[in-house]
Amino acid sequence: MKTLLGGIEAGGTKFVCAVGTGPDDIRALVRIPTTTPEVTIGQALAFFQEQTRQHGPLAGLGIASFGPVELHPDSPAYGFITSTPKPGWRNADLAGPFRRALDIPIGFDTDVNGAALGEKQWGAAQGLDTFIYLTVGTGIGGGALINGRLVHGLLHPEMGHFRPPRDAKADPFPGCCPFHGDCFEGLASGPALEKRWGQRAESLPPEHPAWALEAHYIAQALANYICILSPQRLILGGGVMAQGHLFPQVRAEVLRLLNGYIQAPALLEHLDSYIVPPGLGDRAGVLGALALALDAARPGRGG
Amino acid sequence: MKTLLGGIEAGGTKFVCAVGTGPDDIRALVRIPTTTPEVTIGQALAFFQEQTRQHGPLAGLGIASFGPVELHPDSPAYGFITSTPKPGWRNADLAGPFRRALDIPIGFDTDVNGAALGEKQWGAAQGLDTFIYLTVGTGIGGGALINGRLVHGLLHPEMGHFRPPRDAKADPFPGCCPFHGDCFEGLASGPALEKRWGQRAESLPPEHPAWALEAHYIAQALANYICILSPQRLILGGGVMAQGHLFPQVRAEVLRLLNGYIQAPALLEHLDSYIVPPGLGDRAGVLGALALALDAARPGRGG
Numbered sequence: 001m002k003t004l005l006g007g008i009e010a011g012g013t014k015f016v017c018a019v020g021t022g023p024d025d026i027r028a029l030v031r032i033p034t035t036t037p038e039v040t041i042g043q044a045l046a047f048f049q050e051q052t053r054q055h056g057p058l059a060g061l062g063i064a065s066f067g068p069v070e071l072h073p074d075s076p077a078y079g080f081i082t083s084t085p086k087p088g089w090r091n092a093d094l095a096g097p098f099r100r101a102l103d104i105p106i107g108f109d110t111d112v113n114g115a116a117l118g119e120k121q122w123g124a125a126q127g128l129d130t131f132i133y134l135t136v137g138t139g140i141g142g143g144a145l146i147n148g149r150l151v152h153g154l155l156h157p158e159m160g161h162f163r164p165p166r167d168a169k170a171d172p173f174p175g176c177c178p179f180h181g182d183c184f185e186g187l188a189s190g191p192a193l194e195k196r197w198g199q200r201a202e203s204l205p206p207e208h209p210a211w212a213l214e215a216h217y218i219a220q221a222l223a224n225y226i227c228i229l230s231p232q233r234l235i236l237g238g239g240v241m242a243q244g245h246l247f248p249q250v251r252a253e254v255l256r257l258l259n260g261y262i263q264a265p266a267l268l269e270h271l272d273s274y275i276v277p278p279g280l281g282d283r284a285g286v287l288g289a290l291a292l293a294l295d296a297a298r299p300g301r302g303g
Numbered sequence: 304m305k306t307l308l309g310g311i312e313a314g315g316t317k318f319v320c321a322v323g324t325g326p327d328d329i330r331a332l333v334r335i336p337t338t339t340p341e342v343t344i345g346q347a348l349a350f351f352q353e354q355t356r357q358h359g360p361l362a363g364l365g366i367a368s369f370g371p372v373e374l375h376p377d378s379p380a381y382g383f384i385t386s387t388p389k390p391g392w393r394n395a396d397l398a399g400p401f402r403r404a405l406d407i408p409i410g411f412d413t414d415v416n417g418a419a420l421g422e423k424q425w426g427a428a429q430g431l432d433t434f435i436y437l438t439v440g441t442g443i444g445g446g447a448l449i450n451g452r453l454v455h456g457l458l459h460p461e462m463g464h465f466r467p468p469r470d471a472k473a474d475p476f477p478g479c480c481p482f483h484g485d486c487f488e489g490l491a492s493g494p495a496l497e498k499r500w501g502q503r504a505e506s507l508p509p510e511h512p513a514w515a516l517e518a519h520y521i522a523q524a525l526a527n528y529i530c531i532l533s534p535q536r537l538i539l540g541g542g543v544m545a546q547g548h549l550f551p552q553v554r555a556e557v558l559r560l561l562n563g564y565i566q567a568p569a570l571l572e573h574l575d576s577y578i579v580p581p582g583l584g585d586r587a588g589v590l591g592a593l594a595l596a597l598d599a600a601r602p603g604r605g606g
């Protein structure tokens with residue numbers, strides 16, 4: 001029998017908590033609405049304590065969180081959510097309560113870094129050591145594995161907040177990022193689509209001009225990531241990417257933007273397997289949390 | 304006595320070859336004009352063979368090359384310069400002749416990855432594990448160390464070829480990159496400055512409007528790198544950065560562009576030590592090649 005892992009996909013709307021060993025073996029899963037840290041974290045903790053009573057101690061717990069988060073293990077705020085605008089959650093200690101209550105190794109990272117690790121373990125990035133997982137949803141964020149390790153650096157990447165070129169004549173919408181206006185997230189997140197076109201992204205038909213523009217911005221972003229990070233694959237998830245017709249448009253536009261400069265067969269001949277949806281579908285988030293648990297439970301890793 | 308290393312900074316104009324152990328101990332250095340692969344590589348090889356006769360076998364040779372280059376050790380073209388427009392050098396085997404003639408470990412990477420490694424070893428990135436070295440010269444290129452290892456990924460980063468936002472009213476110059484027009488290199492390299500303003504960059508006085516615009520593009524690039532890679536430091540070298548007055552302008556503009564989103568003291572309080580010139584000055588290139596040699600000579604590394 002494999003050792004059981006726990007995972008929390010900590011989102012701004014809900015916490016998804018699961019216990020299992022991987023995609024084909026989820027033993028229990030609950031969704032808890034994100035209200036206050038006390039209540040939400042309390043409910044999540046109660047779930048894992050009940051699971052521990054049933055199955056014995058878990059081998060590890062992974063927490064894949066919305067952010068920004070503090071990831072430096074030697075910082076006093078390690079495991080905290082930091083400068084989020086979400087009411088009640090600014091400077092909330094997310095990992096601490098679990099560390100104090102459960103005596104098991106705990107992995108803590110951004111939601112997108114978790115998802116990247118899950119895709120590496122069980123999904124569309126198996127066998128790769130350098131790739132990006134990007135989510136296009138309420139926000140836009142990216143996680144990167146480089147040379148087999150997650151990127152943190154200064155804090156962690158904020159891949160949705162760089163500024164792409166924008167043709168103000170073709171797209172007069174000024175963007176909706178409270179910090180940057182027309183950064184990538186401000187121009188191309190789900191809420192940006194909704195504000196620009198006056199209806200929810202889900203309700204825009206495939207032939208609506210929204211999608212050609214959306215594909216253009218996403219392709220700009222991917223071309224930038226390719227130049228700057230040289231990933232071996234780009235995995236695109238999140239609510240907006242449920243519009244599957246975006247993929248061929250994005251691929252064509254990436255090719256056009258790079259214009260043959262980067263002579264890699266992955267780009268020139270195998271683009272369909274270079275820009276792909278998550279192998280784990282809409283479970284990429286929670287399975288990413290399990291992957292963080294697996295990583296934390298590895299021998300030689302501290303809790 | 305320390306073991307001697309050899310290094311080649313292989314540039315499009317000249318090859319700088321050196322033998323030594325580090326910045327304070329260069330025993331011999333020659334500059335060889337870049338003509339044809341046969342002649343230039345032959346002269347470089349003769350230099351190292353003569354050095355070997357004088358000092359005995361070198362512990363390793365590092366080659367930091369202009370590109371694009373093939374870096375996958377299992378590719379038949381490993382060690383080649385690939386799709387360069389430079390006449391005679393397309394698909395030239397650069398590392399091979401040295402590997403065949405000298406029976407020592409050989410490190411091969413891009414010039415900017417070499418420079419990054421040199422700055423880590425002896426320069427402005429000592430003690431850091433995640434940072435970028437950017438050169439703004441005839442071309443624009445960046446090398447990155449992430450979690451202590453150089454980034455290669457698909458091929459290697461091409462950090463000069465992403466597209467920054469451009470206000471065509473403020474700057475009607477369409478850019479001069481043969482592949483992308485107004486990518487970062489097309490807008491902000493030394494030759495771009497020369498084409499836009501009709502005189503060599505060296506001759507533009509510090510109060511010329513060229514420099515505010517140049518600082519703006521460089522800052523756009525750095526803000527993008529910060530969002531996408533989360534580096535702990537940005538090191539800026541190359542001919543154009545010899546204009547030291549660019550540094551304060553670039554720093555101020557980076558702060559303005561990020562607009563407080565990334566709450567890191569390195570950015571908010573210590574920006575003067577976050578965006579810096581190379582610690583190795585204009586020897587960053589050739590010392591980077593020595594650092595590649597040092598890395599290749601480490602026990603446990605193959606040649």
Ligand SMILES: Nc1ncnc2c1ncn2[C@@H]1O[C@H](COP(=O)(O)OP(=O)(O)O)[C@@H](O)[C@H]1O
Binds near residue numbers: 138240241
């Ligand atoms: N099928 C869909 N097509 C287009 N947009 C969608 C779709 N489903 C959700 N969205 C948009 O994606 C955003 C939600 O993103 P999602 O990834 O589901 O959640 P979150 O980012 O909050 O974790 C909303 O702005 C919503 O309008």
Ligand SMILES: Nc1ncnc2c1ncn2[C@@H]1O[C@H](COP(=O)(O)OP(=O)(O)O)[C@@H](O)[C@H]1O
Binds near residue numbers: 504540
């Ligand atoms: N002091 C200077 N001020 C501004 N630009 C300079 C200066 N020195 C060199 N340049 C410009 O930098 C470019 C050469 O870059 P450099 O880094 O010296 O060489 P390369 O990139 O070819 O290795 C040229 O376009 C030149 O005009």
Ligand SMILES: [Zn+2]
Binds near residue numbers: 178
């Ligand atoms: Zn933003």
Ligand SMILES: [Zn+2]
Binds near residue numbers: 483
């Ligand atoms: Zn270009």
